[in-house]
Amino acid sequence: MKYLKKSLIMAALAGAALSLQAQTITITSPWELKSKDPTVGGYAFTRMGITETLVSINKAGGLKPQLATDWSVSDDKKVWTFTLRNNVTFSDGEALTADAVIHSLEVAKEKPGPLKGVPILSMQSKNNSVVFTLEKPYTLLPAALGHHTTMILSPKAYDKDGDVNQVVGTGPFNVKEFTPPQRLSIVKKDDYWGEKASIDEIEYIAASRSVTRALMAESKPSIIAYSLDAASISRLKHNPKLDVMSIMLPRVITIKVNHKHPFMQDINVRQAMSQAINRNGIAASLLRSPEIKTTQLLPPSLSQWHNTDLEPFQYNADNAKALLEKAGFTFNGEGYAEKDGKVFEITMRTYSDRPELPLIANAIQDQFKKIGIKMDISIGSYTEVPGGHQDGTLEVALMSRNYATVQSPLNNIASDFGRGGADWGAMNWENEAVAKALDALKLDNTDDAADANRALVTRAIQEELPVIPVIWYKQSVVVSKNLKGVSLDPFDTTYRLNEIELVK
Structure with missing residues (x-):
């Protein structure tokens, strides 16, 4: 009897512990x-x-x-x-x-x-x-x-x-514990002025590898896992305990180009690089989302900045090689482009914080090789992109840029393509007409001239390619089915955690 009583107490304590865990x-x-x-x-x-x-x-x-x-x-x-x-x-x-x-x-x-x-x-x-x-x-x-x-x-x-x-x-x-760079624990604030949270405690874990986040999604009882690779998403869709949610974000994966590079300062070369990219192949075959291939910098969801009068990007490797020849290149016995005795050889910086970037970089490496551009890939920290911009050592970078970190894309567009460029924007590219149009839009972006200024800016970006857009961005998130009220922010500014409840 004594043993039975002890067992019941232990079972009750274990149940309480599981109940407490379920609140996290x-x-x-x-x-x-x-x-x-x-x-x-x-x-x-x-x-x-x-x-x-x-x-x-x-x-x-x-x-x-x-x-x-x-x-x-x-x-x-x-x-x-x-x-x-x-x-x-x-x-x-x-x-x-x-x-x-x-x-x-x-x-x-x-x-x-x-x-x-x-x-x-x-x-x-x-x-x-x-x-x-x-x-x-x-x-x-x-x-x-x-x-x-x-x-x-x-x-x-x-x-x-x-x-x-x-x-x-x-x-x-409120912050309970902050252990950079991996962990942050927060607890609900009982006297919050707005919609109060129902979840007692939430733990944030930064995990650099997509496979790690996928394994966490399968093992944790209540989880929201962001930025998984296409293969993991495809597999986790079949897990009965998980849902997959997706949303298009105003984020674009682009190639940042150093316009002071002796080869890439020529617009024919940048256009050749753009035409060498099989955007449909990358979007449909590699990322399994054909709708995310770029036709211009910004997607239709940002309607004011999506210019329907522009001719969309085209994939044409033969024409890309012709553009390189127009820029003065010849092709050596190995098929690589040469000019003034130098092979067209560049290094692309990228980072694995967004798991699709190294995959896309590898695809672009193969596609550039077909037109005679020899490209190495350097995968490091995302900080190497702004660092390379600032010290001038960056040649090209494959990066993910959010153009609506605030309500209007104009803020980031003006920063990226205005005078002087920006860490995550143009590098050593100047267009005074674009700069003046952006200045005018900052003063008034609602008058009759605003549409004409936006059209001027979008056309210049399309034709001069201060950055080379590759794909638009689709955010896919894996969510435990015992979580109610999860929704995705199209501007990627909030997780809306105070709207989430645990289903009993």
Whole structure:
């Protein structure tokens, strides 16, 4: 009898332990948690619901209030007023105030991000509002204030030098434990101002290898696994405990080109490289999604920036070789292109954080070889792309670029293709007509001239190829069937974790 009683107690304790475990969700992706700095790791904190911004993006792609309840602009479009939400607290108990918002934004505008390009003269607190005075009209201010680099933190989150020493936000979750670069544990915030979370605790695990994330999806009781390779997705579709969800993102896989390279500064060469790429083969055969082959830089979902008047990209290896000949190349006995006694040989940098990139790089390597371009592949950290841009050593890179990290693609397009280019955009490419069109769009992107300016920009990108688009991006996510309310954000800014419930 005594043994039976002990067994019942042990069984009850085991059941309680399993019940407790069932209240924990795991999120896994390849993206490491590099830093507490919003400009480096801020995307993870906003996705996980720890931090928030003044405005956010709704499910239809428009702006919606977040920490600001509304905003207005003066007739001359130089003064913006953002009214703050009442009764909001940070996870350290401090109240959200206009001064706290200004402190975070003052730090943000001195660091890389959309706010750095906003012509702000001053930010002032007025009652429960923040008033921005601009040097000149800038229609993208609300969109910039929805970027993760402008997340609002408690004043106590910063040290005396303005560096973030702890992530203290206003979101539906608080940080429990932060162990960079792999792990982050969060717990629900009971006094959150908005829709409260039902999940008690969520663990984020960064796993660089797709096969590792796939194995986690099969073994963890409640998991959301991001960015799996096509083969793993195909296999996991047959697992009765898992669902596969997919969504098109405003993200594009492109080849970044150094336009100071002695060969690639010739537009004929860049057009040859583009025509050598069998986009349909990569999309349909390699990634099993024929609809994601690019016809131009941005997909139809970004309708204002998808120019239906453009001739779509074509695959034509024979014409690609003819373009190389037009640029002055001949072909040696091994079939490689030569000019001025030098073989056309380049190194493509890429990274495995997105598992499809090395696969695509290998396909492009074979396709370039057919037209006489000898290409080596260097797989490293994603930081080698901006690093190579900054020190000038990059030749080409295969990269994934999100063109709508804020509500309007204009922010990133202006950064990437405006004067000077950008780490994730054009490199040593200049087009003054494009720069002027982008400047005009920043002043007013709704007037009659805006459509003509967007058309000018998209046509120049299509014809001059400052970057070479390869495929549009389809996000596939594996989700445990015991999770209810999971939805995917088409702008990839949030995991919407406070909307998720565990099915008993």
